[in-house]
Structure formats: C-alpha cells, structure tokens
Amino acid sequence: MKDNEGRSCSSSHGAAGKYVRYTNEQLNALEHAYNECPRPSSTRRQQLIKDFPVLAHIAPKQINVWFQNRRCREKHRKELTGLVGLNAKLKASNKTLVEQNEQLAKNAAYGTLEKHCLLMQLNGHCNTNQTSFHAANQQSEAAIVTDRTTDFLVPEGDSECETSGGVNITGLLLIAEETLKEFLAKALGTTIDWIQLPGMKPCPDSFGMVAVSHGCDGVAARVLGLVPLEPTRIAGILKDRPSWLHACRSTDVVGTATTENKGTLEVVYTQMYAPTTLDPPRDFWTLRYTTFLEDGNLVVCERSLKDTKYLPTMPSMEYFMRAEMLSSGYLIRPCEGGNCVVYLVDHMDLKGTSTLEVLRPLYQSSSFLAQQMTLPAMLFLKQEAQVEQMPEGFQIFPTLRSLALRMARGFNDALNGFPDNGWSLIGRDGTEDVSISFNTSSYLKGIEPKSSAVHSEDGRILCAKASMLLQVVSDER
Template identity: 50%
Template sequence: MALSMHKESNKQMDSSKYVRYTPEQVDALERVYTECPKPSSLRRQQLIRECPILCNIEPKQIKVWFQNRRCREKQRKEASRLQTVNRKLSAMNKLLMEENDRLQKQVSHLVYENGYMHQQLQHVSTATTDTSCDSVVMSGQHQQQNPTPQHQQRDANNPAGLLAIAEETLAEFLSKATGTAVDWVQMIGMKPGPDSIGIIAVSRNCSGVAARACGLVSLEPTKVAEILKDRPSWFRDCRCHDVLSVIPTGNGGTIELIYMQTYAPTTLASARDFWTVRYTTTLEDGSLVICERSLTSSTGGPTGPPSSCFVRAEMLPSGYLIRPCEGGGSIIHIVDHIDMDVWSVPEILRPLYESSKILAQKMTIASLRHIRQIAQESSGEIQYGSGRQPAVLRTFSQRLCRGFNDAVNGFVDDGWSIMGSDGVDDVTIAINSSPGKFLGSHYNTLSVLPTIDGVLCAKASMLLQNVPPALLVRFLREHRSEWADYGVDAYSAASLKASPYAIPCARPVGFPSSQVILPLAHTVEHEESLEVVRLEGHAFSPEDIALSRDMYLLQLCSGLDENAVGACAQLVFAPIDETFADDAPLLPSGFRVIPLDPKSDSPTATRTLDLASTLEVGPGGARPSGEADISYNLRSVLTIAFQFTFENHFRDDVAAMARQYVRSVVGSVQRVAMAIAPSRLSSQMGPKSLPGSPEALTLAQWICRGYRIHTGGELPRVNSQASDGILKQLWHHSDAIMCCSVKTNVSPVFTFANQAGLDMLETTLVALQDIMLDKILDEVGRKILLSEFSKIMQQGFGYLPAGTCVSSMGRPVSYEQAIAWKVLNDDDSSHCLAFMFINWSFV
C-alpha cells in the first residue's frame, strides 16, 4: 500500500514538472506576454481565473513558462546581435583585405619606380654628355605619378561626347578609390573596426586636396546613393545644388549637369562654385557608382553658368563606389578630390584650402557620418526624448548652419548690402532689407512676427595662435556670461515676438544670468549636438521688468573633440520661444573656429598674430630658448557673426549697438584666448619670464613679511635674503600663492599669482584681474571663508580646511589645506589678502 502511494506521488510530480501546452493555451499566454513579459503572482492567478483553458495549470507552471519565454526572447536577441556583429566583421575583413591588396600594389608600384629611377641615374652617370637625360627622367616620373589623359575636342551639344567624359571620369575615380592613382596616408586617430566610422585617408603630394573613406552601413546601395546625391542634406557648406540637365545613357545610367555653390568659411575669403558632370551607373559586379568631375576647357563639354561673386573651383574625378554586402547593407568607398584655387585667397588663409584634413572632415567624413546616422535612426537604435522626429531635428541643425553661413557670406542676391563704417574697419555691418526671404519664404506675410523692416548682421574675423578651437568653443558654450550681454540677448529674443522689447543700444555692463542646457539630439559619434539653452532671468528695476523673464536659445555645438584632426569647432544659436514649432523662424548668430595647418618650414612667420605674445615674449621680443616647438604654430581663424532685426527708425541705433557688442565680444574672446594658450601649452613652453618690475619685487617682500609677522615663521621654501631671490622663489613655489584686493562693498579680485597659482586658475597675469575670489570657491569654501574672515582680519591669518575650488575654465581643483594672511605694506597697513593653496591638483 505504501509502495503504491509512493508511485502515485512520483507520477503526480512528473506530471507537474513536464507540462504539454495546447496551441490555444500557448496563444493565450503569448497574448499576455506581449502586454506584460513579467506578470506578478496576482496577475498569474487572475489569468487562470479569467481564461478557462488554463484552469488545469498550476500558477507555478505558468511562472516557469514566462521565465522560459523571457529566456528564449533574450537568446533570440543575442543570436540576432551576434549575427549582425559577424556580418560586420566579415564585411570589415573583406574591406581590410582589399585595402591590403591596394597597399601591396602601391608598394609594387613604388618599387618599380625606384628601380626605374635607379636605372635612369646610372644611365645619366655613364652618358653625361646627353643633357636631355634629366628632363627625360623627370618627365617620365611625372607622367607615371600624375597621368594626364589627352582629351580630344568634343561637341558640347553631343551626348556621346558627354558620355566619353563620363567614362573617363569613371576610370579615373575607380583608380583613386581602389587603385594607386593617389598616394593615400591614413588620418591620425581613424582606426578601422566594426564600430568605427571606417578607414579614412588623405592625399599626399598630389594636385589639389583629396580625401578617401571606406566604411560599412546597414542601408541598401540604392538608398545610400539617394542620400549621397542629396548633397545639401549633409554638406553644410553647400549653398545650392542645381541639376540643370539629365541625360539617360544606353547602359541604364544617367549623366547630370550640375551647378553648385559653396559658402566661404570666413569673411576673409570668397565663396566657391563648381560646374560638374555627374555620372551614375552600375558595374558588372552589381556595384553602384556615382562619379563626378568639373567641366573645363581642357575636358570639353558645355560651358557652365557665369559666376561674378564666386571663384570657380575645380572638382577632379571624385565619387562614390557602393557595393552590396552579403546579408544586407553596403560597403562604401568615397573619394573627394578638389582644387580650390588657393592663389585667390590671402597667403595666411591658404591652409584652409590646402589641407586635405579639412576637406576630409567637411565632406568625406561628413557624408559617411550622415549615412550612418540615418541608418541607425531607421533601425530604431537612436531614440530621442524630445518628442520630435529625427528628420525635424536634422532640419533644425541644417537651418542653423545655413543661416549662419548666409550671415557670414552676405550674398548680394540674398538682399545683403554693406553699411558704412564708423572709421574703424574691425567690424563689418551688413543689412538685409528682405527679412521675409531671409527668414523663410513661408514667413513672407510676417503674420506671426512683429513689425520687422530688415535684418542687420555685425561680423568680424580674427586670427588666433596657440588656442585649440575645441577648447575655445567649449569655454564659450559653458561660460556664456563671460562674453554675452543679457540686455542684447533680451533684445534678440523679444524681436521675434508680437510685443518686442526695444533696446536700441547695448548696456555698458552685462546683467548676470545663469544658463541651463537641455539636450535635444546628438549625432552617432557625439561630434555635433543640438540643444536648447534656457537663460534664467532675474529681478530688475520696474523699467527693466522685461529682462526678468527666461529666454530660450536653440543652439548647435560641433567640433568639441580636441583629438579630431582638421575639425572645425562651431557654436551657433538662435532665439526661440519656449514652445517653438518645427517651422519656427530662426535668426542664427555664433562663432566658428577653423584650424590652420602649421607651416613647419617657417615657425616664426606669424609672430604678430599671437594674441598671448605679450605674456610669453622675453626682453626684446625674443622667445626663450627651446620654444621652437610646433605647438607655437597652432593657428586658427575665428569668425563671429551676430544678427539682429530692426525697424527703419531704429536702424542706426541697432547698428551702433551691434558694432559695440561685437567689439566687446571680440575683446572677451581675446582675454579667453590669452587665458587658454599658456595653460594648454605649458608643457612645451619651458620656464616663463618673471614679472620683474619694481612693484612685483616690493609685493614679494610684503607677502613674505606679512606671513612672518602674523604666523611667526618664514614662508616655506622661501628663505633668501635678497629681494630678487625672494621673487624668484615665490614665483617658482610649488604651492599656489595668490593675492586679492580687500575693499569695502567690492568683491575681492585677484591682483597677483605665482606660476603655480596661474596654472591652478588656468589663466594669465593679464587675465587674472578679471577673476573674483568668490567665483573660484565652491559653496562650502565660500561659507568657510565667510565664517573665518573676521578672524583672519583680526589676528592676521587663518587656516582653511581641505576643499575644492574651480578654475577659470570650470575644472575642479582640490587642495589639502589653505592659508590666508594679511599682506602689510611698509606702513604696516593692510595692502591685500594672500592665499596659499597647499598640494593642489586637478580632480
């Protein structure tokens, strides 16, 4: 009897462990799983009660089913992910093998050239009487490196002639994309891999500038071709791209005649335009090719439109090779090869048009990043929390860039005209009397805008030295209050509202305000971000009540990666309403900083452009020894443009305000540049010259004397009796020593700091006077100093515990202890307050 009961118990256990579900039961459970993959115990019991077909199943068994179902879903997703990674690795492996084959061909070609040159040199040495040998060698080498096809005269109106040009363009493009027609050098920092943007290379020793990219995307070739053909969607410097004629070819391809205009990157140069033929066809292996080149007198073909305000540049054979990838997706080869006619720009700006790295960032890498961005958006990998579609956010970025470029260039056919100067040509004022056209064609009625008679732009360009563009733009973004005027911001924001608050002139002092940055979107590699900036208003007098409200800016920030070679750093913003529509009018202003490639052959050619030269030069203007480092040739061009709306009766007032405001912004940027340059390049500078004026020697004596009187001891590691020795030891002291003024009802301002103090504050002696003590101390430090201040002033010194302060660049700095003491002059009266931060370091 007991044995029978035991067998029955085992049978029941087996039946409870292994349950076979009917199709109807599985469907019911799947429906619940779709709504809630992990139901609670109460939900499972409710499911059994509400679904009769599940009444014979225990709640524990249903719990196990859901666990298994979640496990299967996780395994399925992991398997799908691994398959995707495997496809990427396989495609990348194929791409790297092809790149290896191309490099081997290039090596073979160089070996052949080397042997040929060796043979010719031997021939020259044995036949010195033949004076034509040198020319034969050089001409033969030139023909091998830069083969120039001889174009026969073609009929401009004959499609067969255009097809011949297109076929030659195709052959030359493929030789650059997959062959050895150009000597390619891989860009620094661009490493291939399944998650990288691709293989990026730039040209070396070729006519014009060229860049090449190979990469993988998850879009089909036809979709990739459609995106790449829409050049204005990804090429931010493209002003217009007009297809003037389309001619079908017998092989199923198309030939297009295209006129393109591009913006000038700065006010110091002219814009470019191109007249090209574009050929789209399919190769025998199924690859899709889009190649393009300029039509010139040497190539033949139709004559392009005349260009009065543009410099005609030449596009050498360039294009896109798009190959289908096994398992979906595409492998893309991109080649951009352009001759920008560098002789038409000032010599100092020629690096902008001679740099293959800048071309790679602006065109080659930009197109590949744009395709990857759309691919990830299409697959749902990118989710934005703003509630707006990705295409709308991309349009905002494009409109900000286009509006800023229009302001910088000021084309006559857009309605711009130059206003007379005030006798100083540092700031250019341009006026556009067609605000409807400028803000957008759908605002021609101006029904949603206040009365606007025109748009005014104040712009300026300047050359910077030893200022990293990314660092400068990051500072301008994070420390808006250091350069912006709150009253001008209020005028710009109110000008697009129904009841504008007129401020016809800038205030002499900017109002304090704080900003909150709200991210909207960013690109895949975070090289560009779109954000909303809220400028928080403050309480003012009744006549300034309009300034107390919050204001909003739509802001585009790009190029903040200091390691990106040749990347342009940019900060563009436009005032908006709190709830701005997708088609809201935008009037962009901002900054653009473009790096100039250093000239290694003339390291001191641009000494006069150094904004921080007054800090770093020694006696007679000569730099200390050891400063011939290439870092001193880190040059860049900064372009500033601010736009304002105006009414006709306020035009002159707004122009005066804009000119004054831009000049104040330029001055602020110069101070920032001087603060940035020494701190970033201190490792290459070597020892800095001491501030050897009599006032500095006297102040050094007073600092040491005050410390000795109040504390009863000598300042650590300063024990020299000679006055100049005291200054030297104080200047090179390892702890940060600085002095600040102590005046009634005035915030303490720094007046002196030794080298360690300047490094800690990340500033210079010139910019030191703009830094206030309460700005570098955090909230805890300010409270401690406030509680100890009376004690310090009574007994002459005080000790502050370990804490954290903030440099002028916003970086946190920790210190183990701080000592504060009164500095006494020769009359034993208080001159200033000295601080010494012991064992400080950046967090």
C-alpha cells in the same frame, strides 16, 4: 622552517600538497641539474641532494614535482614559440592575399571599364562614317555658341552621336568614362598615396578606414565603411549634398541625359560657403556620371567641366571663386544581409594659393577636407540607417538635425552676405575689417532681435560683420 630570505619552505616531512617556495640558490641548483638531465631517476634525485647542500631540506618527492613542472613549462614554451611563428606566417600570407585580392579587384574594374568602352565604340556609330561624325561635332559646336539653354542635355535618341540643344553627348560621355576610370583607381588606392588619417583608429563600429592624400595635386580624402542601406538609397542621399553638408549652399542639376548602358549624365552647379568673411565662397561646374558596373556595383563619379561649351548660359557669380573638383565620387558594393560597402573619395583643388597665406590651411589640408566633407558623409549615412530602424514615435533626431542644418545655413548666409538672399551692403570701414549689411527678406521678419541683429523701423534686419587678422608676434625682445 624559513629560508634565508625569510620565505617559508617545506621540509622533507612537510604536509602533502603544500606549495614549496625555493630560494634563488635552490632554483639555480635545480636549473643546473635540469640542464644536465631533464628526467632524473630516483637515484639521481638522491644524489642531487648530496651534491647540492642547499637542497638538503627539500624532499625527493618535491624535487620530482619541480622537474615535472619544469618539463611542462618547457613544453608550453616551445608550443608557444611555434604558435607565434605560425601566427606571423599566417599574417604574412593574409597580407599577401589581401594585396592580391585588391589587385584582382582593380584588374576586374579596369577590364569591365575597357569592355564597356569598346562596346560603346562598336555600337555607338549607328551606320555613320567618320566624316559625318566630325561634321556633326563641328555643327554642334557652332550651335553652342549661338544658343545655350538649361535643358540642353536631353537626347532624343539612343545614338551616341546624338546632340541635344547644340551640345554633343559624345564628348560628355568620353569625359564621363575617363572620370569613371580615374575614380575607380583612386577608390581602390592605386593612383594616390593614401595615408591613415591621424587620430582615426579603425574598429568594427567605426568607418573602417579613413585616409588622406600625400603628394598629389589638390587635396583628397577617402573613407571606407559598411552601411545597412540599399545602393540606390545611398546614392540618393549622397547626391543631395546640401542635406548633410553644412558647407554646401546649393546643388542644382541643370541638364541630364541617359546613356546606352542605362547610366545617367548630369551637369551640376554647386555653391559652397566660405568659412571666413576674408575669403570669397567657392562654386563648381561638374559632370556627374551614375552607372552600374557589370559586377553589380553602383558608381557615382563627378568631375569639373573645364570646357565652357558644355555649360549653359548662367548669370555671372562675381562674388564666387571657381574651384575645381578632380575625379571624385562613391563606389557602392552590395553584400549579404542588406548591407553595402561604400567607398567615398573627395578630391578637390580649392584654389588656396589665391587666398591670404594665413587662410591657406583651410583649403590646402587633406585632413581638413576629410573632417569637413568626407567623414560627415559617411556619418550621415550611418545616422540615416539608424533612423530607419527606429520605431515610430522615437524619430526626433531627424527634426533636431534639420533644425541644426537650418541654423548653420542661416549663419553661413549672413556670414557670406549673398545678394540673392536679400543682403545689401550699406557700409564698410576703410580697412574693410567691419561691414554693415541689411536684409529685407520676408522669411527673416519676425525673428527676435539679438545682440548681433537689430530691427529697424520698417522691419529690416541690420547685421554687422567684423573680421580681423591677427599676426603672431614673437616674445623675443
């Protein structure tokens, strides 16, 4: 037979095992009876048929089956509720343990750093008293003014008080230790309010965590990822910034020194391309410190040198704007299976306030920094790991990547028009929107003329660059 809504319903004499569909009235009656007695006896089930006429066409056996299923569903619901509550408690406990683990890691890093500083203070004086120490500093500072050379950071002894070429290694080492402390605090997320980068969803095959700064000086970005490479290999790749960062024109190490803990001090000069012809390129003078912590982690941290007494005499770069690199770098933690957990932190002040207002987002956006520098570094590491795992004969990707890098660098050189690359300005209009340059460099000869470059009779290449600012005009009349 059929119920009131046209659905089939088995009668008391229906076939065994046939699925019974109940009407809403029948379900309400059964639920009412279940609330009064979840386990009715056979007599009670017979009485239900008499008390609720809507159940008259349902066999007592089917009613018994409904009560059994109803008790089973209730049991499962209670178990599920208990599991949900247990899962919530486990999540809360896991969050607490993660926070405690991060705090312990931070404390361990700080303890290692403080111990390292104390050991250097105890062992670095080398039987010299405080008076002679200050005298040596004053003498070295006087020598800096008179003589600066590019190989000024080559100490001849193990003493912290040693100077080389007129530069005091002690002062640089103090800056390096302070940079290390600041970088570890940033890498562990304790000194900058990190927020998740919009559009980045962590997953097992991605970088793990990408964050940008919020409410701090300059712009900063951080990324955390698992890389199947050796720590020293990772450090070597990241130090060679021009090989993976298209915006980096060059990185030159102009001085080195070795510390007592087998660390390395490097004075580095870096040039960065400008993303537009309307703004000058940036350059940095930085101190880079490479060292192993006592827990076996490798740290490479870097910071701008503001004191010119630590810098060699270099030709002035009038077409560059001096930017500042705040404490940045990478922390490399070896783990099982030949992998390393890598923390990358970039923190810079690119002097965006000195540029045109329309260009400031290029220099004052943490997300832009993350997309242009921090993420490409991690992506390059993962690509290098994949290339090393490729069989011989299939490693065409590095060649294509090298070609793309050369093309990007050639375009950036032409865009910026560096004089030391052979570019000379021969014309400019009154509004300085269009400029014409020519290049006589030998490596450019033989390039086929394109729409943007024309060969002159003597083999030089003519290049015209145009730039324009467009103002947003409202549609309101």
